[in-house]
Amino acid sequence: MSSVLTNGSLAIVVDGMKFPNPFVIGSGPPSTNATVIGKAFAAGWGGVVAKTTSLSDLPVVNVQPRYGKLNSPSGDTIGFQNIELISDRPFEDWETDFRKVKEAWPDRILIGSVMEKFEKARWQEITERSLAAGCDALELNFSCPHGHPETGMGAAMGQNPAMVEEVTRWVVEAAGGRPVWAKMTPNITDIRIPARAAKKGGASGVAAINTILSTIGINLKTLRPTPTVDGHSTFGGYSYRSVKPIALRMVGEIAMDQPGFSISGIGGVTSAVDAIEFILMGANTVQSCTGPMLQGFDMVTELGEGLAAFLEQHSFGNLQAAVGQSLPYFTTHHHLVELLAEKKRAKEVELANRDTEWGKKDFVAEAGALVSSKD
Ligand SMILES: Cc1cc2nc3c(=O)[nH]c(=O)nc-3n(C[C@H](O)[C@H](O)[C@H](O)COP(=O)(O)O)c2cc1C
Numbered sequence: 001m002s003s004v005l006t007n008g009s010l011a012i013v014v015d016g017m018k019f020p021n022p023f024v025i026g027s028g029p030p031s032t033n034a035t036v037i038g039k040a041f042a043a044g045w046g047g048v049v050a051k052t053t054s055l056s057d058l059p060v061v062n063v064q065p066r067y068g069k070l071n072s073p074s075g076d077t078i079g080f081q082n083i084e085l086i087s088d089r090p091f092e093d094w095e096t097d098f099r100k101v102k103e104a105w106p107d108r109i110l111i112g113s114v115m116e117k118f119e120k121a122r123w124q125e126i127t128e129r130s131l132a133a134g135c136d137a138l139e140l141n142f143s144c145p146h147g148h149p150e151t152g153m154g155a156a157m158g159q160n161p162a163m164v165e166e167v168t169r170w171v172v173e174a175a176g177g178r179p180v181w182a183k184m185t186p187n188i189t190d191i192r193i194p195a196r197a198a199k200k201g202g203a204s205g206v207a208a209i210n211t212i213l214s215t216i217g218i219n220l221k222t223l224r225p226t227p228t229v230d231g232h233s234t235f236g237g238y239s240y241r242s243v244k245p246i247a248l249r250m251v252g253e254i255a256m257d258q259p260g261f262s263i264s265g266i267g268g269v270t271s272a273v274d275a276i277e278f279i280l281m282g283a284n285t286v287q288s289c290t291g292p293m294l295q296g297f298d299m300v301t302e303l304g305e306g307l308a309a310f311l312e313q314h315s316f317g318n319l320q321a322a323v324g325q326s327l328p329y330f331t332t333h334h335h336l337v338e339l340l341a342e343k344k345r346a347k348e349v350e351l352a353n354r355d356t357e358w359g360k361k362d363f364v365a366e367a368g369a370l371v372s373s374k375d
Helices: 035-042 091-104 120-132 161-174 192-200 241-256 272-280 290-295 299-313 333-352 363-368
Strands: 012-014 015-019 023-025 045-049 068-069 076-080 109-114 137-141 180-182 205-208 212-214 236-239 260-268 285-288
Touching: 015 109, 023 299, 035 045, 035 091, 045 076, 045 290, 076 241, 076 290, 091 109, 091 120, 109 120, 120 137, 120 161, 120 236, 137 161, 161 180, 161 192, 180 192, 192 241, 205 241, 236 241, 241 260, 241 272, 272 299, 285 290, 290 299
Parallel strands: 023 045, 023 285, 045 109, 109 137, 137 180, 180 205, 205 260, 260 285
Antiparallel strands: 012 015, 068 076, 076 236, 212 236
């Protein structure tokens, strides 16, 4: 494990939680039980968001195959689709796992992820039990785009700001001051609206983004969409490299709209460059899920060393100093046009200042460029 991951040089405090580094495993297969979570921490990840859990009586039946890849013409995987549901394990097993993990890794951040029906008692029960079992914080899954939305959960809630606000309030009430992040769905026109609702409901921050509803391909021989389950498929969640530009935009939109609200940036992080981009867009932690699935947990070494080198190169005294540094460079398209026009005017003035340049263009315009007040 690289020493930069734990020696304090990449540490950051987010919503009162001390992350040894900002790299967090996103909810999914790389956080699906205590064994894999332990492997992530051993590799050096600063935090883990557990695979989404629910109370044990919620039916969860997975299918297979449930993944699909999109490769570029050169053969690199650039996109990934899944139709996987939340954890199918009984919640009691999760309580045992949370206790085990927290005991073994007290200096790392363990975040439980929860999804439930629109019932206050259920959300509050799972909140209290997750925190009592050792989770440092909770992430609310308002964003899984397939399967559970058919029964009003996941993205179906995340697309309804009133529900986001209300459920967040229930959870915050039961969380006794522990941090609560609302995980946003990108399958919405304006992500700032559910993010505002989460803040109004008392969330400490948001995680953005979950997967983008998609279909990864169609078999041209059989005409069947993939992944094909007994001849059929369903739209699923798109992730990995190719979603990063969309995720960066959405993180930036939230960061500009809600300064000071914590953001865990997610979507297509495969390298230090990707992670740094999320930080510059306002994320104070960065999650990756498909990255470790396809590249292994050790990818965090490159993330840590790349980020440490970047902070040094730009003389940022600490990680917090880099958060959101690229946001001031975003503006409207209208303003870009104005900036160019202003640059052109400045150039004309500069040229007109040199006698040798006079007469090369419109003489009257050249003279006009030197007039201090315009009629
Ligand atoms: C196979 C798979 C399963 C996932 N399961 C969950 C889940 O249970 N809960 C959740 O909030 N997000 C889940 N996600 C979404 C990821 O946490 C993440 O938001 C998304 O994949 C984008 O990040 P990435 O490009 O780093 O994978 C899953 C993603 C994948 C690929």
